[in-house]
Amino acid sequence: MTDKLWGGRFTAKAAKWVDQFGASIGFDQQMAQEDLEGSLAHVAMLGQQGIIPQADADTITAGLHQLQQQLAAGELTFTVANEDIHLNMERLLTDLIGPVAGKLHTARSRNDQVATDFHLWLRHRLPELMQALSDLQSVLVAQADQHADTIMPGYTHLQHAQPITYGHYLLAYFEMFQRDYERFAFNQQHTDILPLGAAALAGTTFPIDREFVAAQLGFSAVYHNSLDAVSDRDFALEFLSNAAILMQHLSRLAEELILWCTYEFNYIEMSDAFSTGSSIMPQKKNADFAELTRGKTGRVYGALMGLLTTMKSLPLAYNKDMQEDKEPVFDAYTTILGSVHIFTGMLDSLTVHEERMHDATIRDFSNATELADYLATKGVPFRKAHAIVGELVLHGLQTGQSLQDMPLADLQAAAPEIDQDVYAELSSEAAVNRRTSLGGTAVANVRQEVSQARALLAAR
Known part of the structure; x- marks a missing residue:
């Protein structure tokens, strides 16, 4: 018999390198707080429903609160031997309060547990991303107001077309980011659904109260089909799709800013705080942060295509393939949030060469x-x-x-x-x-x- 929590019917141990290949703790430990939140709501329901004695529920709750404190203090250590964040937390809880910790897993599976953690993780972070987009839009509006009458060439095919104003140009991106904001706002609806209670795939024989758990965790709805609850990753795909479109918008803006701060255009100048130099050419001032954002667009596109490909042929319900769902979302979130912050600072601090912009419209036949x-x-x-x-x-x-x-x-x-x-x-x-x-x-x-x-x- 193995020492795994699920190892009762197994007689052989996997090699260490096999465990390492199958483990997800290297990345899903990012959901540690969400895992504890879900467990606290679940055990409160177990006690309320009389599924486990209230005294046991109280003991487990106290242990989970202690783990929360240790997590906040950076005192928890996770191991590959325990595979994922769920088994790591269960092992840590068992070490803390003894065998009674095993009652926590009554009426749930890792399948609905991980889905709940993932929903919670994204639901916690979407408001921060939307606030970052609002901050970026605020800078665009302030700059558009300042440059409402700053005349510049408008382009089609990257050729001078008709005169416009720089303020009008900036508001075009305001509109793009507004659609991004609205897409992430809609994404919240499909993230704000509770999977917990679906168990492995078929529901449970215990008299659980899913609405109580949803209220405890602040979810506005629960999944109405247990198969769908554990196998749905549409909310993650929506997020990655929205992220890819956002990065496309940032990449388009980056391309123009990179062009416009060249010697040939000289419409703008980046702040030194958002530029870098050359190790060999002393005169260089490179728009590296705009270029890096343009490059990171491919990274986010890859995350979307990766998860779409992972999910494309999966039969219902849960499959181990779905362990590959979290890394692209975690990485894309970090990437887009950082990119939005960079552009907010970059746009707010750049210098506009108004006369140069205007002069470019005089003899170009754009009239x-x-x-x-x-x-x-x-x-x-x-x-x-x-x-x-x-x-x-x-x-x-x-x-x-x-x-x-x-x-x-x-x-x-x-x-x-x-x-x-x-x-x-x-x-x-x-x-x-x-x-x-x-x-x-x-x-x-x-x-x-x-x-x-x-x-x-x-x-x-």
Whole structure:
């Protein structure tokens, strides 16, 4: 017989290296506090329901509280021999209060126990992540307000397209992170369901009270199917999917910031606190933290694909494969929380070269659409206006003239409808402020969106 808590029907011991391969204590010890929380709620129910004597429940509860204190003090030692956090805690409790500790496992299995721990772990951490996103959004709003009228090139295909404002640009990411926030808020709904009481897969013969346990642990609902309770990892997949989308947003922003602080763009400069240098080139100032976040995106994508692949063909109910569910979630959580904090500090401290941004819109022909729109208001069909302006752009490229520098006679030679008033509409400021349609880049729009964004954040 082995010395495992489950080893009654076994006659041979596994080799040490086999135990090490099968053990999860190396990572699931991160759920130690959640394991104790779940056990405290479970034993309270066992005592209340008369499933075990109240005196035994009180002894076990006292022992669990003592383990909580030791855990907080860093005094608990876990071993691979006890495989996972659940068996480690049971062994530690047994050493503390004796054989009565064995009654704690009445009417539960490690299958519903680990699912409960996992739900608790993520439920405890989602609010911290959502607060971090709110902090990042607050910085974006503050910067957007400050730069509501800072004109810069807007891009499509990484080519100058039309003038926008830096504030308008920042609010685009505010919207992305708002959707991220809402996805994690929805994720809470599926995390806030209690699996405990499903036992191994079929429920239990004991007269348990699952609603009592849910109330003790603060869950708003319980799983209504015992098979689903122990085999569901949708809440973890949702989290990783949300995390991957969040990292995609951060990676897009990182790419632009990396480009914009290069010598060629010079739109912004990173704070020294979020930059590094070169070991050989003294002049270098690298946007390493933006680059690192961009790189960590692949790590989070990998976590999502890994768990999707793990779960894709698993029959009901619990399978040992599902031991692979926690590491990617733990790692992704640490990665995205750190990345959000980095971007919050990085955006709050960077320097914006407003004049450089504005100057980049002067001779880039990004006002070509303004001229086409002008002609359309004069009755020229837009497709014809588009062709006329295209020819004027070609003429400007060949002669080194911008549209606003061309003599009126040259403009009228291409389109007699053009008059002197055209020049007032070809400035970058006019191009920006004429775009007052809902969602447009006009300064007044940006200020209104800033106000609405602040109201949204204040309501949380």
